[in-house]
Amino acid sequence: MTEKLDSETRLLAAMAYGESSTADVFEEMAALANVMVRQSRARGYSTIAAFTAKEASFSYVVADGNKRYAKLMTAKDEEIENSPSMSDAVKAAKNALNGGEDYSNGAYFWDGADIRSNYKNHFKVAKGIRFTDPSHNIYGIKESTKLVKKIKTTKIKVNGKIETRKEELWRYDHIYQSTAAYGGTIFWKQNPDYIRYTHAKEYL
Template sequence: MTSPSTENTGDLDPEIRLLAAIAYGESSTSDMYEEMAALASIMLRQSKARGYSSLASFTSQEKSFSFVVADGNQRYKRLMRATAAQIEKSIAMTDAVRAAKNAFSGGPDYSNGAYFWDGADIKSNYANHFKVRHGIKFINPTHNIYSIKESTKLIIKSRTTKTKVDGKITKKTEEVYRYDHVYESTAAYGGTIFWKNSDDYMKLTGAKAYR
């Protein structure tokens, strides 16, 4: 993926504007720079991991990863339509642009290597939430900004072998591996919790970090 220009002159590069608008739209109204920067880093990391040549192609092909691009999110639309002067007058939108530029320039990753995030819906839809059902663990108590319970779902992979001795077949079942959660928190800012797949889950199952 080619890094767009980060010069602060004239109109924004389309890729920077798109990433800034996504970070602004996905973040909470607390307008924390760290939250927007973490979101921007994840979007760019996901785009690269999935093999896209641009953020625009990623968001057009995988619309469900960031719903704000297509669901009418007002913050997203506001920044996508904003003039340079309007962005300059808004501390929050200026920080969103700064967050996008930070991601493209390889600056500090406030998400701490995350590939996923959740907002308030992880609490309001706790019982049916995808990550909760697959197991979540908070690596640091400060990441649990919604005061929800950790969840576990024990998965045990077994292997059965057959042996034949004197015409008699016997079966032996052995455990291959087990894990009880998929997602581990990496950070939390504003209204967003950031996650990655657990190392054990990936090592044992061969799962990809970005899936």
């Protein structure tokens, strides 16, 4: 007998299904679900429904007419059960909602093929990206750097003259570093140095 699917699980499963590639890789959907749950909780939402209602732009599939998202949202429970890919999406959603395995390895962000097609103008590329494992570079793109450093300037008197001295306090050359890659999706978190030095919030 088919177990009735609750609305929260269905929504998250549909989002993960819609955002993932058509390769239907379970780990990809599971990692996407992990990120969505982590982001929603970091931003103070108690449910995925509340998260998407207030911040729909985080996952465009909710409102952009994504066919895979719509397919799972409107599918009967029996249809989902008989579809290996949609069943995997539901499994991925349940894993994330129940605090199961984190397939994303702590990620807060992801990118698909657009990071290759829009490389020159991509937001993350402009801020600096680094692959922590060569296997994460599924699109064969170049790492990028943007050096940011903080210099402390002090003036001191030496032999009756004022001298200016500069001291480097910190530096970082990228904001995003990869955590995993499955199917057509690369997962990212922010560089710990960037967070420590700038006091940025790791989910923004």
